[in-house]
Amino acid sequence: MKKRTLLSIFCSCLLITFLSSAHAASPRPVIFDTDMAIDDWSALLVLAMHEELELVAVTSNGAGETRCGPALDNIGALLDLTASGDVAIACGDDYPMDGYFAFPEPWRQQADTLSGIALPDSTRTATEKHAVDVIHTTLADSDQQVVVVATGSLTNIAQWLEKYPADTDKVERLVIMGGAFEAPGNIIVPGFTDNHPNTKAEWNIFVDPEAAARVFASGLPIEVVGLDVTNQVKVTKAFARDFKTVAETPAAQFWDAVLDDNDWFIESGEYYFWDVLAALVALDPAFCQGDMAPVTVSLETGSPWQPSSLRSIPNITYSGAERRHLDAEKSGITRTGGDNPAVKICRKTDAERAFSLFTRTLNQG
Template identity: 30%
Template sequence: MKNVYFDHDGNVDDLVSLLLLLQVPDIRLLGVGVVDADGYQEPAVAASRKIIDHFNTHHQDLSVAASDSRPVNQFPKEWRLISYSFNAMPLLNRRATLTTPLAPVSAHQDMVAKIRQADGPTTVVMTGPLTDLARALTVAPDIAAKIERVFWMGGTMNNQGNVNEPGRDGTAEWNAYWDPQAVHTVFHAGVPLQMIGLESTDELPLTDELRQHWNQMVGYPAVDLIGQGYALVLSYEANSTYYLWDVLTAMASQYPELVTTQAIEGDVLTTGPAAGRTFRQPAGQPLTLVTRADKAAFFATVDRLAQSATYQP
């Protein structure tokens, strides 16, 4: 049984990733942390608890931990507001009260406790900023030896970022830009790291054809929730495309055959107009970079897991 800790930041892709991870057989989801980044934390925590309430049949004693990590650079408000809409989905609000508990400690402390208590190594899946993991490794460096691998959605190695803020040079990705020093800490912590960058999901855009595919898959509550969630997603900027970055990260952590990877060496800038830029660096930190995804196999896996989910009203 594979141990997994999932830390996310509450946008649609993060919440869909949680829904799908709950359905993966033969893993033990140890805990879920939620950081106040690409989604507002309060609705993101609530939505996470509701997803577990309604779609969890495999994992015992699962709780959700709210992070007290704070940004160096916060995401745009317009992106973050989707967390409120997702939390209001009818499928997630059939119960008067939540039963999945809120963890009694902050997310980085919960991560430390769960990894230490786990029987065997833990895979850490991060679909938001790396801050909770960086803080966990700083206060409890012993957990590094118990982390089998970190899977992180963040960064880019082609200098084509998505941070278009005043005074920035456009080379950074938002999860890295939220806290560049945290990226540096994790990169230099000696834990195996697989990076799913902006360029890693070129084969997985959110298209009208994909939306229609889910629209036609009638009779599966989890598929309905996925379709309704992505119906909230519009292009954040003119001529931009939304890709399934976080879901690929979650799926690659459990199904390595879905991706092609390359061993590289890299680092991150922590200051200046390019703060948060990840880049290839000879003699830098060893990383595994996802270079492409198997589109057909990826979507077949997503569909299979979503169709297998049992909805508990």
């Protein structure tokens, strides 16, 4: 009897250990909210291909660098390069929550066309539901907390918080690529936005500062991957050369073609792994070494700078209010301090490990 009892206990312990290990090894569900620009494509591939993550939904909007129609097509085409299963795909509004700010048109055309890299049409079907509703249903259907990665304007995230405030308990972490604190802003880009008056803002926050202000006030567990840390992951000619020698999978070969087409961007010294680093932080928080602080976003009415303003944006916002002209020099700037809940601001990362893990992930079978 004693031997049977000990055997039963031993077997029970083995079963518990096995189940615990299986649970610990289960992929973490991820929602990717993206404006499908050049660095978003590679971030999407990382999130879709790493075995420790399960990409469950990809949402976009027309307020960032891409437009909804091309975004939905391109998301499906890129997912086809991976072994992803059923992934919900949706788009939100075509315009920011407030203001008339927009990315330069040449950047938007590149985003819409995948930088001219042709991919087969996807058989995946995007839902006609609004991205906000897809975020909600995806969270509701998950049996565990979900990591949300946002690498474009925060339009969808702010509208989701407004419509479904009770969903926040289902979010493990919100990783945001956006903002600048000690680092200079990136609104001024030679040849595209010369003479822009804003020297402090970062594009994802600048294009919809109203949305960003709401998200940073939300109390969500946020990690901010801003320019302070992404400046440490510059894409160089040496990296592109080394990547080419190991590009074996369809995903890696696509990305190699993108690097070839954007050799001028790499040579300019202005190309960084902005969104890729956010994806890696979602995978492993150790990529974000930083500190906790409240973040506020400046939001001031005033004079727009016409080359970065889209005049075709409707004068009425999604909520029925009159759209305001935001001050191009003063709006969209992220600062620490204020009354918002503290968030984690990434200050340092392991760049060598980041490039290595990216290369390995895109080339895994």
